Amino acid sequence: MAILSTGQRLKSGVCTTEIMVITAPQEDLDLTCGGAPMTSNGDESNVSLDPAFAEGTTIGKRYVNADGKLEILCVKPGQGTLAISGDRLKLKDSKKLPKTD
Amino acid sequence: MMLLEMASSAFPSRRAFYDPAADKSISYEELLHAARIKSQVLRESGTQRCVLLDTTNLGIPIALFSSAWAGIPYVPINYRLTLDEIDALLERVQPAYLITDRDREPRYRGRSGLHVATREEFRDAGPINSADDFHWSMEPDEIAVLLFTSGTTGIPKAALMRQRHLCSYILGSVEFMSATEDEATLVSVPPYHIAGIGAILSSVYSGRRVVQMPQFDAIEWLRLVREHNVTTAFVVPTMLARIVKALEGRSTAGLPNLQSIAYGGGKMPKSIVARALELFPDTEFTNAYGLTETSSTITVLGPEEHRNALSSDDPDVRRRLASVGMPLPGIELDIRDAEGNSLPDGSHGEVYVRGDQVSGEYEGRGSTLDSDGWFCTRDAGYIEKNYLFLEGRSDDVIVRGGENLSPGEIEDVLLDHAHVQDAAVIGIPNDEWGESVAAVVCINGSVSVSELQNWVRDRMRSSRVPELIEFWEELPYNETGKLLRRVIRDRLSN
Numbered sequence: 001m002a003i004l005s006t007g008q009r010l011k012s013g014v015c016t017t018e019i020m021v022i023t024a025p026q027e028d029l030d031l032t033c034g035g036a037p038m039t040s041n042g043d044e045s046n047v048s049l050d051p052a053f054a055e056g057t058t059i060g061k062r063y064v065n066a067d068g069k070l071e072i073l074c075v076k077p078g079q080g081t082l083a084i085s086g087d088r089l090k091l092k093d094s095k096k097l098p099k100t101d
Numbered sequence: 102m103m104l105l106e107m108a109s110s111a112f113p114s115r116r117a118f119y120d121p122a123a124d125k126s127i128s129y130e131e132l133l134h135a136a137r138i139k140s141q142v143l144r145e146s147g148t149q150r151c152v153l154l155d156t157t158n159l160g161i162p163i164a165l166f167s168s169a170w171a172g173i174p175y176v177p178i179n180y181r182l183t184l185d186e187i188d189a190l191l192e193r194v195q196p197a198y199l200i201t202d203r204d205r206e207p208r209y210r211g212r213s214g215l216h217v218a219t220r221e222e223f224r225d226a227g228p229i230n231s232a233d234d235f236h237w238s239m240e241p242d243e244i245a246v247l248l249f250t251s252g253t254t255g256i257p258k259a260a261l262m263r264q265r266h267l268c269s270y271i272l273g274s275v276e277f278m279s280a281t282e283d284e285a286t287l288v289s290v291p292p293y294h295i296a297g298i299g300a301i302l303s304s305v306y307s308g309r310r311v312v313q314m315p316q317f318d319a320i321e322w323l324r325l326v327r328e329h330n331v332t333t334a335f336v337v338p339t340m341l342a343r344i345v346k347a348l349e350g351r352s353t354a355g356l357p358n359l360q361s362i363a364y365g366g367g368k369m370p371k372s373i374v375a376r377a378l379e380l381f382p383d384t385e386f387t388n389a390y391g392l393t394e395t396s397s398t399i400t401v402l403g404p405e406e407h408r409n410a411l412s413s414d415d416p417d418v419r420r421r422l423a424s425v426g427m428p429l430p431g432i433e434l435d436i437r438d439a440e441g442n443s444l445p446d447g448s449h450g451e452v453y454v455r456g457d458q459v460s461g462e463y464e465g466r467g468s469t470l471d472s473d474g475w476f477c478t479r480d481a482g483y484i485e486k487n488y489l490f491l492e493g494r495s496d497d498v499i500v501r502g503g504e505n506l507s508p509g510e511i512e513d514v515l516l517d518h519a520h521v522q523d524a525a526v527i528g529i530p531n532d533e534w535g536e537s538v539a540a541v542v543c544i545n546g547s548v549s550v551s552e553l554q555n556w557v558r559d560r561m562r563s564s565r566v567p568e569l570i571e572f573w574e575e576l577p578y579n580e581t582g583k584l585l586r587r588v589i590r591d592r593l594s595n
Contacts, residue, residue: 003327007241
């Protein structure tokens with residue numbers, strides 16, 4: 001459990017997934033990837049990928065929780081699934097914007 | 102750095118930047134590698150800034166990313182300034198690693214506080230101690246870029262953008278890997294312009310190849326678009342005006358591959374946009390409004406709105422061609438009076454903006470954001486049905502007999518006249534009114550002062566009618582398309 005902050009980088013302990021926090025609420029969150037906690041150095045050597053959380057992450061995609069208060073960006077893809085207290089994060093719909101520069 | 106690392110891992114061998122003059126390109130993987138090597142070079146130099154005094158070339162993205170890796174601010178300086186002006190800016194940023202061209206290099210070599218490298222020396226430079234490899238910082242508060250504002254009103258201010266501002270801008274406006282391998286963008290804005298920085302970052306994140314253009318020329322621009330299958334481009338108003346002029350007499354530009362043109366960086370005459378839409382029938386147009394202090398674009402008028410504005414019978418929809426559009430996601434706008442009170446929709450006031458990409462911070466004077474995070478753009482404008490309309494800098498507002506008149510509003514009316522190509526309205530001292538309205542216009546064909554005065558009188562309150570109108574061959578702009586009202590004021594008072 002931890003309070004996440006914007007710009008914070010976290011790694012999965014069970015796959016290659018890495019994320020960056022875009023927005024986070026001021027509350028303790030249990031962010032996991034592949035069923036294991038995400039940490040700043042990805043050090044979680046005693047656990048392995050939970051097959052129930054193995055749908056994978058996609059680079060450049062944004063993931064949000066149910067109330068939309070947490071938004072994270074996948075900066076390195078992996079096999080695990082992102083979740084908060086067991087609830088899977090959802091892919092955020094991207095709104096297509098015109099190119100500006 | 103994170104943006105480049107992502108691009109490099111997703112499409113390592115894709116061409117990232119292409120310099121047509123040298124016929125050389127660099128891939129994302131090569132760019133990441135070069136950023137790593139040069140970050141060590143920067144670090145070993147012991148300097149605290151990476152200053153770039155050079156035209157666009159392949160070394161520019163390397164300088165930007167290696168600075169980020171080394172954790173020092175990247176400072177591109179306007180090479181068109183006078184030598185004295187450049188010296189004054191260099192004083193403010195040393196100790197610095199200065200990258201410049203061979204012609205300029207002798208002037209700076211050996212000067213204290215500067216570690217000088219030519220473009221070629223920087224390209225070939227490697228670290229002395231290669232064991233001294235380090236990873237880039239992930240500190241979002243680190244200063245990424247220092248940009249000197251154009252200083253049209255005084256001493257240039259050093260606006261600073263932290264990693265988190267630029268990152269917010271890119272994440273909020275660009276979809277990762279959204280470009281296909283055959284897409285290319287032509288970047289003709291100079292490296293010291295915020296749009297030049299924005300172009301590098303958004304192209305890298307979207308995976309769109311950048312075709313570099315060091316010196317804008319309309320004919321050359323059209324040739325590069327054709328020869329290199331350019332699909333998108335950003336231009337400032339003067340560039341689009343010159344492109345339109347270069348195509349005089351043609352019915353279309355014949356560039357069906359050019360999917361989109363974005364324009365911004367100054368006020369664009371409506372007639373130029375309308376003409377450009379005819380010349381580029383297959384191209385989508387986007388108007389982008391932003392400031393250095395807001396990490397580039399904050400509002401966008403999209404392609405659909407451009408088309409609708411031309412074809413609609415609804416005057417509100419037609420007027421939108423003069424608007425800069427609606428805010429990007431994550432950006433809030435507010436219009437306030439001189440005392441800072443929020444004004445209702447439709448009221449004229451100053452434009453305030455808030456959002457994660459808004460820095461509003463200058464070196465030496467700290468943040469100018471208010472306690473709620475709002476930044477005052479000093480641009481005058483109003484919001485109508487969510488669309489932002491700009492009316493020039495708030496300092497340019499004309500106060501005539503206690504009434505505030507917006508130059509932009511009067512310019513728009515003048516520009517609607519078929520024979521008016523360009524127009525600038527300024528206030529001149531007047532004994533009776535404090536200030537009175539003067540206009541300088543560029544015309545094609547024949548039109549008299551009284552005709553233009555009547556034209557304005559028929560469309561606006563009589564206080565807006567210019568008492569003085571002069572006809573000039575052209576209006577003074579700086580090289581990135583900003584109208585130099587100060588120059589007009591000086592010339593008129595003589």
